[in-house]
Every structure is written in C-alpha cells, then in structure tokens.
Amino acid sequence: MSWNTPAELKYMRSDEYLKLEGETATIGISDYAQEQLNDIVFIELPDVGAEFAKGKSFGTVESVKAASDLLMPVGGKVIAVNDKLKDQPELINSSPYGDGWIIKIQVGDAAEANDLMDAAAYAAYCASR
Amino acid sequence: MSYIPHTDVERQQMLSAIGVTTIEDLFDAVPSRYRFPRLNMPPAMSEMEAAQELQALADANEHAADYALFRGAGAYHHYIPAAVNHILLRGEFYTAYTPYQPEMSQGTLQAIFEYQSMLCALTGMDAANASHYDGATSLAEAVTVALEVSRRKRSKIILHPAIHPQYREVVRTYHQGSDLQFVGDTGKSPEKMTAADLIKLIDDQTAMVAVQYPNFFGSIEDFSALVEATHSAGALIVFVVNPMALALFQTPGQLGADIVVGEGQPLGIPLSYGGPYLGFFAVREEYVRKIAGRIVGETIDHDGRRAFVMTLRPREQDIRRDKATSNICTNQGLMALAACVYLSMMGKNGLRRAAEIAYHRAHYAAKQISKVKGYKALTTKPFFNEFVVKCPKPVETINQALIQRGIIGGYDLGKDYPRLKDHMLVAVTEMNSKIEIDTFVDVLKDIGGV
Amino acid sequence: MTVPLIYDIGSPGRMGTTLPDVEVPETELPKELLRKDLDLPEVSELQAVRHFVNLSQLNHAIDTGFYPLGSCTMKYNPKINEDMARLAGYAHLHPLTDEVGSQGALALMVQLQEWLGELSGFQGVSIAPAAGAQGELAGILMIRAYHQSRNDKKRVKILVPDSAHGTNPATVTMAGLQAVELPSDKHGEVDLNALRSALDDTVAGMMITVPSTLGVFDSKIADVIRMVHEAGGLMYMDGANMNALLGIVKPGELGFDVMHYNLHKTFSTPHGGGGPGCGAVGANEKLMPFLPGPIAAITEAANEENDAPLYGLVMPKKSIGRMKAFQGNFGMHVRAYTYMRVYGGEGLREVSRHAVLNANYVRAKLRGVYPMPVDRICGHEFVMSGTVEGAEGIHALDISKRLMDYGIHPPTNYFPLIVHEALLIEPTETEDKATLDMFIDAMKRIAQEAKETPDLLHSAPHTMPVGRVDEVRAAKQLVLCCRPIPEPEGGD
Incomplete structure (x- = not known):
C-alpha cells in the first residue's frame, strides 16, 4: 500500500499534517488518515481566534464507525477554518491536502515543528502500521 | 432443570466432542481453593409455587388497583389502554437485543424513530434521542451537554429548587467527580425561591439553568424573563417537564427551551414502585451531536428502500471509549415502545x-x-x-x-x-x-x- | 418489506381509545398558556395494533431464533417473569408508598440483594442502579469516594485492560478520573509487567472483566488482584460475564472489592430491544458504606409481637448518593427474583455449568474452520476471527450478514478490539444441542461459501426486510424525526 505524502509537509504520529508558510501554517489530516477513517461524515471545527498548545485537541473528525481527535502539530492561534467542511466533510476524503484543509494558524513557535516527521519518515511509519 | 434443555445423552456427546470427561473439567483454570463454593440459597421451586409466593408478596402492598x-x-x-401491554408482550419486541444489526431489527428501529418523532411533537423540539433511564438521569445528562456546549469553560449549574428533589440529588451524584458548582436550591427556604431570584445568580460562568414545568409543587411558573436572561448570558435553559401537561400547555420549544427532559412514565408505563421508567431527552438541532445515548435515523438500504439505523454512533462509549461524554449503552427500549404505542392509541x-x-x-x-x-x-x-x-x-x-x-x-x-x-x-x-x-x-x- | 409510518396511516378525528366523562364542574382553561396543536397520530385501535405487530415481525428476537451474541447473554426470558412483574401489587405500586404499605416489595428486594450477595461473595448489595453502565459508574464513584474519605486525593487513575468494554474507560472519565489503558499479553490476559510498571500511589483501582472479554478465565487473576491491592488500589469486577461464574467462583472471595451485575444478562430479565436493565452493585465490607441508595433493609427485626420483620429503605452511611429517582428498576427486580426462585442455588450453578458446556461444544466444533486466537477451554463464550483461509476479502461483517440468511443473529463483531476481525460467540445455557448443531453447520457452510461464492457474503443478507443500509447517508443527512417542526407561535 502507498499513500500520498507530499514532501513539503511535516507529519504527526496521530496523522495530522503541517504546512508551514512563514509565520502561518495550514493543518489537515493525511491521505493515510482519511483512508483509514473512510467516509467522513462530520467535523467539529474550532472558533477563529482560539489558541491551542502543541499536542492539544482543536477539533474532531468523525466517520460512521470512528471518531478521532485532531491535534495541533505546533502551538498557535486559529486564523481561519475551512467552513466548507461543515457541509462537505467528504472534501477531506477527496482532497486531504487541497480543498480538505482544516484550519490555518498563526504559528507560536516554529521550532516546535522540529520533532515532526518528514515525508519519508511518515511514509515508512504508515507502511509499518 | 428449569430452562436448561440438555439430556444426559446430549451432555455426554458434547463432552466427548470437547474432549473432556466431566463438566467440572471445563473449570480447571479457576483457582481450586475458590472453585465451586457452597451456596447458601434455597432449593429450586416449581413455577406454581414461585407464583404463589410472589402473589403473596404482591398482596402485602397497598397499591392503586386496590386503593x-x-x-x-x-x-x-x-x-393505560389494554393494547399497550399486549404489544409489549410481543416476544419479537421484548426479547430482542439492541438494534445494532439493522437488517434484523427494523421493527425496533422504526418504533424508536416514531417515538422520537412523537416526542419532538410533544415538546416542540427538533430532535429527541431514544431515551435515558429516567427523568432524573436525563437531567444529569443534560448537565453534561451544557458543559460540552460551553467547551468545558463554564462550571456553574443553576437548579430551580422546585425541581423534583430526587432529580437534584441524582444530578449531584452523577457529577460528584467534577468541579461543578450547583446553586439555586441551596438556600434556607428553597421553596420560596422564584425565577426572578434565579436570574440574580446567572453570570458568565453559568453553563445551564434548569427549571421544572409544571414544577414539583404542580404550578406553572412564568419563565420568560429567566429564559431571556439565561440566553443573554450564553447559557442553556433546560426544562424538566411532565409530558401529560404538554398535551394541554405551551411547548417548552415555544417557551425557548434548549433542552427538554422529563419522566415518560405517565405515557403508558405502570407505576411499578419506581421503575423501569423512561427518561426522554429532546434538543434544538444545534445540540444534536452533543447528546448522549442512542439515536435512530432514517436512511435507505442498497436497493433504495427506506430503512432505519442507529446513527451518530461515534459519540458512544464503544467507539469513543474514555473520550465519550457518557457511558450509557442502553436506552429504555421497551419503555420507549410503550410510550410510542400509548401516544398512538391516545392520539x-x-x-x-x-x-x-x-x-x-x-x-x-x-x-x-x-x-x-x-x-x-x-x-x-x-x-x-x-x-x-x-x-x-x-x-x-x-x-x-x-x-x-x-x-x-x-x-x-x-x-x-x-x-x-x-x-x-x-x-x-x-x-x-x-x-x-x-x-x-x-x-x-x-x-x-x- | 417496509411498514408505513404510524403518522401516515391515520385520518383526522380518529381515536384509538375511549375516555370517561369529566364528571365534575369544569374549570376554565387558561387560554393564554395553552398550546395550539398536538401533532400525534390519529389511528384506530386496530390500526395501531396491526402497525406494531407488523413492526414486531421485522425483528429477530430470542423468541424467534438463535442469538449467539457474545458478551450479551441472550438467554431465554421465562414467561412467568413477565406475569409476576405485572401483578397488580407490583405494577400499580406507587414509588412513594409509605414503608408500611410496601412491605411485600421491600421484602422481595431484601431477598434479591441477599441472593446476589451470596452468589458473588459480597457483604453489601444495592439494586438501585438502572443498568449495567450505571452500576459501573456507581462502582467507580465508590472507589473514588473511598480514597477521598481517607484523604488520599492523589489517586486519580483507573487501570483498564485494552480488551475492556468501552463502558469501562467511559465510566472512568464520567467519574472524573483518568483511564489508563493496559496492554494485554499474547494470550489476551493482563500483562503483569505492564501492570507492575503502571502501579503507583496515583492508582485508585483497576476494572477488569472475569472471565475476560475473550471468554477465558485469566489464570493470573489472583496475582493481578494482589498486586493492585499491594499498591493501595481497589479492584472492580465488570460482571458482564457473570453467566460463567454462578456457583463456580465468588468474585468477593477472589478478592474483588466491588462489582456490578447485569440482571438482564445473567438473571434473564428481557433485553427489550435495548433496555430497560438493572445494574446491581455488590461490595465488600470496605466499600459497603459507599453503596448507592436507597437500599431495602430490615429496619426492625422480627420479635415476639411480630413474626415478620419490618422492612424499610435506608441510605448507606457514606453513600455516593442516588443514581436515579426512587428505588431502582423494581420491575426488573421482580423478574430476577422469580428467575432465581425457580432455579434455586444449585440450579443457578447448573446455569453456568451448561453455559460453559455449550460454548466449549461450539468452539470444539468450529476449530479448524475459523482461526481461534485463544485456543483453549473457554468460559461461557469464545472469540474467533471472522476470516477464512483461501478467501481473502471476506470480513467478520460479511460472515455476520450472511448468518442472517440462515435465520441466526450474528455474533458480536469487532469486539474485543484486540482480536483481528473478532467474532465473539456466546450460545447461553438455554439452547439445546440441535440448535447449536444448526449454527455450527451454518458457520461451516458459510466458510465454504466464502471460498466458492464470496459475492454471496459481500451482498448478504438476502432474506431480510431490508438489505445493508446506508449508514453514511444516515449520518450526513440527519433525519431523526418524521414531522416538520412548527414555527414558534406567539403566546396568544
């Protein structure tokens, strides 16, 4: 099995990805995660302006048979949420790295991203599960 | 042996298929010093004798059929119209399991869906779940919903002192492990507290205000100002209701309730010395995903036929485990059916x-x-x-x-x-x-x- | 086959019941407080009866067929139980009747508590909780209250094996404590090394199911209990599998401090399509004062003047409080009492002996047909993998759905979580050998079909009122109510 793991992203063991764009970043869940969850039916999003520390839950994503907390790859303040997901949570299945992004944040401390996996390590990690 | 059908011959055949000589051999893993303890209990009784004994105990009670x-x-x-009990005694209903396998449980699932629909009509709310244990535990679960809605940032719960005293006790039992502040019913003369007094207690830490309609003393209070004050503080207002009163009086939905809970016993369920009863739970649409307990939804099968299924399952304990907001894993299935049949017959x-x-x-x-x-x-x-x-x-x-x-x-x-x-x-x-x-x-x- | 909704078969003005006259002078209704409309069905009695009988026929039930549903104990529900619960002296007894007027009910409750205590080796029993999950919550709140009463407030963790029912960790959270998951070893038993390293002075206790959720009696249970006790923790037994233990071993004697019973499993009160239940709680002397109340008790012993004692309701000294209004699901108490009375003590021992016999028989017959991750003598249930060698792409779910076509309810699927493609099978003692043989035969045939005609399994069931349902649609396009919600009216 192989999953799409874009090289420019960093990944958590809990399958969230982080796309650093200077002082802001985009967060979503990986291709592997969306496939494991299967048809996503609901997502709970945080409020814009909410702040979360690294590793804290900022929302949940649900399929018919599973629910999963969404964790912050790095600490920060939410500056945008993908409102489209409220009506079309399936965008996460069809385009986890594109239209299925979940939140954008103002990054607190970019150094917190240092312990995240790079694409190669994450791909190997997925293959091992 | 009562309800055990085995004959000696069958027992022997089964033991040899397993490859052991006696039934005792199947229990070797149990530490021998504790195995097969003495039981200080009476011997078996015939069905006839048991019925006589239970009848004698029943006759020792002062009950509503005699008084x-x-x-x-x-x-x-x-x-309770006679037909209600006859439906409850259908083995296909009362000896069925929780409808986890929808293909084999459409009867239970559709009955629950109809029950949910009738409860929505009665309360004026958008959605109802398949029920909780009783009115008191429904109120305790409502507290959890209010806390979740506040994202666990608020911790004050205001209880009107004219809510059933036992309900207020149950709420405190359920939440003794969390740091919540229960107020409103703790004063020296709780019976004198009014809705206006409760308004003074509302602040930005308040997650929920609960009232009873009609209240424990039977009165119908005017809660309009309290509802407004609760909402302007960003808290939820919960109505504990008697469903029979709702046949006549304005619905809590009309009066602004966010959550409606109550005891469904008046709807076709016998007094039965306190249980089993039926805790109903209805909410405004925006809170549907926050509520605990079973919920049945309509869908289609792979041929496009209408079908019913338990839905929003990932909220529940078997999936979410320690992150679930409640451990409930039953509803009062048969009691919800009783209410559904009762409300159909009464109409x-x-x-x-x-x-x-x-x-x-x-x-x-x-x-x-x-x-x-x-x-x-x-x-x-x-x-x-x-x-x-x-x-x-x-x-x-x-x-x-x-x-x-x-x-x-x-x-x-x-x-x-x-x-x-x-x-x-x-x-x-x-x-x-x-x-x-x-x-x-x-x-x-x-x-x-x- | 579908049955129309009850709302779709009525006609305006129709009514399914008759009511008496008012008889008294009428009092004007307060118009400004009244509702405008009441959107309920309008059907005749016959329409309603036919509707619900037709619905009932869409169900599988114990009364219609075999139900080998692991961890659920779908045994026969004796009819006498239903008759007894409906005796006027029970069914029409008000919950707030004075003690003098409820001596029969209280005597029954006291006796039931005593029997439950005797079967489990516990000194105190409360039958107040409404269901197994509520019994669990009571038990964990009792453990919490015990440590709090000793001012030992740092004990906030409850250890829970990864094979546990979901209710266990959910209960711990609900009680305001922290669930710590313990890995199982390769036999599905508690990993003692993992246990040892988890034990410290922040552990309040441990919850464990006996026999385990894999259906086996954990050979190290005595060590587990000793280790937790030595660390200052208390032991909670999840009594879901009590049907394997009646007269076999008493949890209190093994060293457990508290447990819950599911009267709807072990003691034959009906499942009712998902409830009601009754989740009694048993406790040893240490935890007895914390039991939920009220508890039926003898408040005045029999004496020369009165040959019967006086029964009453009492709250234990340090009780965690009330779990529900009034005194428990009394209707369930009557049913369980009747069941225990008919069996007697030795009869109940036979219940567990035959439950275990039946499970082992089915297990022995299915060995070699399906993989058995724990291949040894089992308790009242056993787990196997719902996979067939040479039939990749067949899952436990496919086998389950295909079983329906043979008229059998599927076993529990995908639980316990630690077994791949788990199918948990519990025949119960009330099934005869012919029924078990019929099930064994169906399982063998399905294994064959999995290899030869796998599509037959993938598209199963074929004989049910509906086929596989679209759960994604149900969750995304929520339809929870068939009536439109009226716009709020004014108060006029």
Whole structure:
C-alpha cells in the first residue's frame, strides 16, 4: 500500500499534517488518515481566534464507525477554518491536502515543528502500521 | 432443570466432542481453593409455587388497583389502554437485543424513530434521542451537554429548587467527580425561591439553568424573563417537564427551551414502585451531536428502500471509549415502545382529552378541599393536575386516616422541604373519579381541623 | 418489506381509545398558556395494533431464533417473569408508598440483594442502579469516594485492560478520573509487567472483566488482584460475564472489592430491544458504606409481637448518593427474583455449568474452520476471527450478514478490539444441542461459501426486510424525526 505524502509537509504520529508558510501554517489530516477513517461524515471545527498548545485537541473528525481527535502539530492561534467542511466533510476524503484543509494558524513557535516527521519518515511509519 | 434443555445423552456427546470427561473439567483454570463454593440459597421451586409466593408478596402492598391514589410527585397513575401491554408482550419486541444489526431489527428501529418523532411533537423540539433511564438521569445528562456546549469553560449549574428533589440529588451524584458548582436550591427556604431570584445568580460562568414545568409543587411558573436572561448570558435553559401537561400547555420549544427532559412514565408505563421508567431527552438541532445515548435515523438500504439505523454512533462509549461524554449503552427500549404505542392509541385527541379530564378533576378537588375547615389548596398560580394543600395536622396522620377509607393520600412535602411541614402534595388524574374525590374530601372533614 | 409510518396511516378525528366523562364542574382553561396543536397520530385501535405487530415481525428476537451474541447473554426470558412483574401489587405500586404499605416489595428486594450477595461473595448489595453502565459508574464513584474519605486525593487513575468494554474507560472519565489503558499479553490476559510498571500511589483501582472479554478465565487473576491491592488500589469486577461464574467462583472471595451485575444478562430479565436493565452493585465490607441508595433493609427485626420483620429503605452511611429517582428498576427486580426462585442455588450453578458446556461444544466444533486466537477451554463464550483461509476479502461483517440468511443473529463483531476481525460467540445455557448443531453447520457452510461464492457474503443478507443500509447517508443527512417542526407561535 502507498499513500500520498507530499514532501513539503511535516507529519504527526496521530496523522495530522503541517504546512508551514512563514509565520502561518495550514493543518489537515493525511491521505493515510482519511483512508483509514473512510467516509467522513462530520467535523467539529474550532472558533477563529482560539489558541491551542502543541499536542492539544482543536477539533474532531468523525466517520460512521470512528471518531478521532485532531491535534495541533505546533502551538498557535486559529486564523481561519475551512467552513466548507461543515457541509462537505467528504472534501477531506477527496482532497486531504487541497480543498480538505482544516484550519490555518498563526504559528507560536516554529521550532516546535522540529520533532515532526518528514515525508519519508511518515511514509515508512504508515507502511509499518 | 428449569430452562436448561440438555439430556444426559446430549451432555455426554458434547463432552466427548470437547474432549473432556466431566463438566467440572471445563473449570480447571479457576483457582481450586475458590472453585465451586457452597451456596447458601434455597432449593429450586416449581413455577406454581414461585407464583404463589410472589402473589403473596404482591398482596402485602397497598397499591392503586386496590386503593384510590392521590399521590404523584413524579410518578402518575394514568389509564393505560389494554393494547399497550399486549404489544409489549410481543416476544419479537421484548426479547430482542439492541438494534445494532439493522437488517434484523427494523421493527425496533422504526418504533424508536416514531417515538422520537412523537416526542419532538410533544415538546416542540427538533430532535429527541431514544431515551435515558429516567427523568432524573436525563437531567444529569443534560448537565453534561451544557458543559460540552460551553467547551468545558463554564462550571456553574443553576437548579430551580422546585425541581423534583430526587432529580437534584441524582444530578449531584452523577457529577460528584467534577468541579461543578450547583446553586439555586441551596438556600434556607428553597421553596420560596422564584425565577426572578434565579436570574440574580446567572453570570458568565453559568453553563445551564434548569427549571421544572409544571414544577414539583404542580404550578406553572412564568419563565420568560429567566429564559431571556439565561440566553443573554450564553447559557442553556433546560426544562424538566411532565409530558401529560404538554398535551394541554405551551411547548417548552415555544417557551425557548434548549433542552427538554422529563419522566415518560405517565405515557403508558405502570407505576411499578419506581421503575423501569423512561427518561426522554429532546434538543434544538444545534445540540444534536452533543447528546448522549442512542439515536435512530432514517436512511435507505442498497436497493433504495427506506430503512432505519442507529446513527451518530461515534459519540458512544464503544467507539469513543474514555473520550465519550457518557457511558450509557442502553436506552429504555421497551419503555420507549410503550410510550410510542400509548401516544398512538391516545392520539392527538385522546391525549388532550385525558389531560383535560385530569385538569378539571384536579381543580374540582382543590376547590372542594379548600372548603374544608383548616385545609387550604395553595393555587395562586395556574396548575395542571397537582397542587399543595396546607393541612391542620401532620400529613402522616391524615394519610393514616385516608388509608382506612381506601385512599392513598398525597405526598408529605415536609420530607424534602422542612419548612413545608404539614403540607401535602396532591395529584389527580383521569383515574380519580368524582366519588373518589368526594370521599377524599369527606375523610378530611371527618378528621377535622386543629 | 417496509411498514408505513404510524403518522401516515391515520385520518383526522380518529381515536384509538375511549375516555370517561369529566364528571365534575369544569374549570376554565387558561387560554393564554395553552398550546395550539398536538401533532400525534390519529389511528384506530386496530390500526395501531396491526402497525406494531407488523413492526414486531421485522425483528429477530430470542423468541424467534438463535442469538449467539457474545458478551450479551441472550438467554431465554421465562414467561412467568413477565406475569409476576405485572401483578397488580407490583405494577400499580406507587414509588412513594409509605414503608408500611410496601412491605411485600421491600421484602422481595431484601431477598434479591441477599441472593446476589451470596452468589458473588459480597457483604453489601444495592439494586438501585438502572443498568449495567450505571452500576459501573456507581462502582467507580465508590472507589473514588473511598480514597477521598481517607484523604488520599492523589489517586486519580483507573487501570483498564485494552480488551475492556468501552463502558469501562467511559465510566472512568464520567467519574472524573483518568483511564489508563493496559496492554494485554499474547494470550489476551493482563500483562503483569505492564501492570507492575503502571502501579503507583496515583492508582485508585483497576476494572477488569472475569472471565475476560475473550471468554477465558485469566489464570493470573489472583496475582493481578494482589498486586493492585499491594499498591493501595481497589479492584472492580465488570460482571458482564457473570453467566460463567454462578456457583463456580465468588468474585468477593477472589478478592474483588466491588462489582456490578447485569440482571438482564445473567438473571434473564428481557433485553427489550435495548433496555430497560438493572445494574446491581455488590461490595465488600470496605466499600459497603459507599453503596448507592436507597437500599431495602430490615429496619426492625422480627420479635415476639411480630413474626415478620419490618422492612424499610435506608441510605448507606457514606453513600455516593442516588443514581436515579426512587428505588431502582423494581420491575426488573421482580423478574430476577422469580428467575432465581425457580432455579434455586444449585440450579443457578447448573446455569453456568451448561453455559460453559455449550460454548466449549461450539468452539470444539468450529476449530479448524475459523482461526481461534485463544485456543483453549473457554468460559461461557469464545472469540474467533471472522476470516477464512483461501478467501481473502471476506470480513467478520460479511460472515455476520450472511448468518442472517440462515435465520441466526450474528455474533458480536469487532469486539474485543484486540482480536483481528473478532467474532465473539456466546450460545447461553438455554439452547439445546440441535440448535447449536444448526449454527455450527451454518458457520461451516458459510466458510465454504466464502471460498466458492464470496459475492454471496459481500451482498448478504438476502432474506431480510431490508438489505445493508446506508449508514453514511444516515449520518450526513440527519433525519431523526418524521414531522416538520412548527414555527414558534406567539403566546396568544
């Protein structure tokens, strides 16, 4: 099995990805995660302006048979949420790295991203599960 | 051996298929010193003897089939159409499991869906779940929803003191492990607190305000200002309701409730010394995903036929485990079915009619009682079928006299509200005939005043 | 086959019941407080009866067929139980009846508590909780209250094996404590090394199911209990599998401090399509004062004047409080009492002996047909993998759905979580050998079909009122109510 793991992203063991764009970043869940969850039916999003520390839950994503907390790859303040997901949570299945992004944040401390996996390590990690 | 069908021959065949000689061999893994303990219990009894013993115990109780019952206080004696019990005794319903396998459980699932629909109609809310254990635990679960809605940032819960005292106890039992502040019902004279007093307690830490409609004393209070104040503080307002009253009175939905809970027992469920009953739970649409318990939704099967299935399952304990907000994994399935059949049989017109009969008879009873010297029905506020009577003697004394005349009197409020010593809570339903009411009044006259 | 909704078969003005006259002078209704409309069905009695009987026939039930549903104990529900619960003296007894007027009910409750205590080796029993999950919550709140009463407030963790029912960790969270998951070893038993390293002075206790959720009696249970006790923790037994233990071993004697019973499993009160239940709680002397109340008890012993004692309701000294209004699901107490009375003590021992016999028989017959991750003598249930060698792409779910076509309810799927493609099978003692053989035969045939005609499994069931349902649609396009919600009216 192989999953799409874009090289420019960093990944958590809990399958969230982080796309650093200077002082802001985009967060979503990986291709592997969306496939494991299967048809996503609901997502709970945080409020814009909410702040979360690294590793804290900022929302949940649900399929018919599973629910999963969404964790912050790095600490920060939410500056945008993908409102489209409220009506079309399936965008996460069809385009986890594109239209299925979940939140954008103002990054607190970019150094917190240092312990995240790079694409190669994450791909190997997925293959091992 | 009662319900064990095995013959000696079959037992032997089974043991040899397993490859052991005796049934005892199957228990080698149990530490030998604890294995096969002595049981200090009586021997088996035939079905006939057991039935006789249970009948004798049943006969030792003073119950509503033998006595005229004027007691309510959270459990009410209403007429249950005969067909309700016949449906409940269908083995296909009562010996079925939770409908996890929808293809084999469409009967249970559709009945729950219809129950949910009727509860929405009755309460004026958008969605109802498949039920909780009883009215009290529904209220305890409502607290959790309110906390979740506040994202666990608020911790103050305001309870109107005229909510059933046992419900308020249960709420505290459920939440003793969390740092919540329960206020509103803790003062020296809780029976005097009003909705206006509760408004003063609302602040930005308040997650929820709960009221009862009609309240524990039977009165219908005006909650409009309280609802408004609760909402402007960003908290949820929860109504604990008697579903029979909703056949007549404005729905909590109309009155602004965010969550409606209550005891479904009046809807076709016998008194049964306190259970099993039916906790109903209905909410506005935006809170559907926050509620615990079973919920049935409509969908289609792979051929496009209408089908029903338990939905929003990832909220539940078997999937979310330690992140679930409740551990509940049953509903009161058969009791929800009872309510569903009852509401179908009574229907739009029957339920209203039964409620009107109870209303008229209760008002008649209150007037007649107030005519007796020394007694006064405290009915300044509108009420449905229950009211407080101030008595000239201890309630216990009056009830002892009533029972001699075949009447189970009202509930002694002094047990829960020390300042309401010598106050009796009287309930009247369509089951109390005029003759019963008149006899009740006659006994009060005979007992006399001070 | 579908049945129309009850709302779709009525006609305006129709009513399914008759009511008496008002009889008394009428009092004017307070118009400004009344609702405008009440959107309930309008059907005749016959329409309603036919509707619900037709619905009932869409169900599988114990009364219609075999139900080998692991961890659920779908045994026969004796009819006498239903008759007894409906005796007027029970069914029409008000919950707030004075003690003098409820002596029969209280005596029954006291006796039931005593029997439950005797079967489990516990000194105190409360039958107040409404269901197994509520019994669990009571038990964990009791453990919490015990440590709090000793001012030992740092104990906030409850250890829970990864094989546990979901209710266990959910209960711990609900009680305001922290669930710590313990890995199982390769036999599905508690990993003692993992346990040892988890134990410290922040552990309040441990919850464990006996026999385990894999259906086996954990051979190290005595060590587990000793280790937790030595660390100052208390032991909670999840009594879901009590049907394997009656007269076999008493949890209290093994060293457990508290447990819950599921009267709807072990003691034959009906499942009712998902409830009601009754989740009694048993406790040893240490935890007895914390039991939920009220508890039926003898308040005045029999004496020369009265040959019967006086029964009453009491709250234990340090009780965690009330779990529900009134005194428990009394209707369930009557049913369980009746069941225990008919069996007697030795009969109940036979219940567990035959439950275990039946499970082992089915297990022995299915060995070699399906993989058995724990291949040894089992308790009242056993787990296997719902996979067939040479039939890749067949899952436990496919086998389950295909079983329906044979008229059998599927076993529990995908639980316990630690077994791949788990199918948990519990026949119960009330099934005869012919029924078990019929099930074994169906399972063998399905294994064959999995290899030869796998599509037959993938598209199963073929004989049910509906086929596989679209759960994604149900969750995304929520339809929870068939009636339109009326716009709020004014108060006029």
